[in-house]
Amino acid sequence: MLNVVGKVVILTGASSGIGEATAKVLANSGAKVVLAARREDRLRELKSVIVQEGGIAEYKVTDVASHAEVEELARYTIETFGRIDVLINNAGIMPLSFLHEKKVSEWDQMIDVNIKGVLYGIGAVLPYMREQKKGHIIDVSSVTGHIVRKTWAVYSGTKFAVRAITEAVRQEEAENNIRTTIICPGGVATELSNTITNPDIKKSIEDSWDVALSPEAIAHSILYAISQPENVAVNEIIVRPTKQE
Numbered sequence: 280m281l282n283v284v285g286k287v288v289i290l291t292g293a294s295s296g297i298g299e300a301t302a303k304v305l306a307n308s309g310a311k312v313v314l315a316a317r318r319e320d321r322l323r324e325l326k327s328v329i330v331q332e333g334g335i336a337e338y339k340v341t342d343v344a345s346h347a348e349v350e351e352l353a354r355y356t357i358e359t360f361g362r363i364d365v366l367i368n369n370a371g372i373m374p375l376s377f378l379h380e381k382k383v384s385e386w387d388q389m390i391d392v393n394i395k396g397v398l399y400g401i402g403a404v405l406p407y408m409r410e411q412k413k414g415h416i417i418d419v420s421s422v423t424g425h426i427v428r429k430t431w432a433v434y435s436g437t438k439f440a441v442r443a444i445t446e447a448v449r450q451e452e453a454e455n456n457i458r459t460t461i462i463c464p465g466g467v468a469t470e471l472s473n474t475i476t477n478p479d480i481k482k483s484i485e486d487s488w489d490v491a492l493s494p495e496a497i498a499h500s501i502l503y504a505i506s507q508p509e510n511v512a513v514n515e516i517i518v519r520p521t522k523q524e
């Protein structure tokens with residue numbers, strides 16, 4: 280039996296792309312998933328698909344840039360399922376731009392969602408996981424958390440930060456039996472490019488997705504990390520399309 284059966288998993292960014300695919304894969308493998316994002320219609324629909332297929336899912340509308348809402352998400356999960364085995368910090372946005380364009384509000388949004396959202400999630404679940412003496416925090420970074428290119432300055436900065444934060448959690452919480460995993464996808468065809476407001480950059484990203492992976496490829500790497508025996512921490516996984524440079 281997979282080591283995922285019965286696990287209570289909070290998943291942010293569950294309303295589309297990698298999060299949606301991961302919710303389905305984990306629920307099909309026996310996890311109890313708590314779906315979080317801002318678009319309630321998408322979450323309601325996803326819950327109903329999972330339940331129709333025999334899985335267990337609940338949802339909580341959550342803006343990860345709100346500390347109070349993320350704390351509420353953790354409380355809701357405890358009230359509903361009694362524990363939190365896994366947190367997947369997957370919510371993210373990618374409004375790429377050149378620095379000289381000075382899209383300050385986009386810089387702020389990326390920092391709020393991609394960095395603060397991850398920190399708020401970790402802060403919200405740690406008290407419960409420390410009490411349980413068991414837990415697993417999975418943070419979705421990116422290949423752009425390893426390398427940087429033109430127009431990626433802030434986005435890459437947030438994804439480097441995610442890797443740094445996750446490594447610190449690993450060191451601080453190892454003695455509490457809390458394991459960590461960093462997931463670094465390469466190109467995956469999702470709605471992520473919708474937040475890019477510079478049309479040329481948006482087009483070049485979408486053009487590069489002709490070799491992109493489906494979100495299920497990333498979902499399966501997350502399933503792999505969760506499924507390992509409790510003493511095995513898969514600390515980082517990089518998954519690129521074979522044809523991505």
Ligand code: NDP
Pocket residue numbers: 291292293294295296297298315316317318319321341342343344369370371372373392419420421422463464465466467468469470471472
């Ligand atoms: P999508 O745009 O399809 O999904 C992003 C998800 O994040 C949505 O569910 C969205 O839901 C949610 N989200 C955005 N802002 C917030 C917020 N403030 N509060 C709560 N949820 C929010 O893109 P992907 O599936 O591709 O992205 C998932 C993760 O994977 C991101 O962290 C991204 O950076 C990372 N990634 C993606 C790659 C790719 O090529 N696609 C490559 C490398 C990493 P809603 O709008 O309903 O709130």
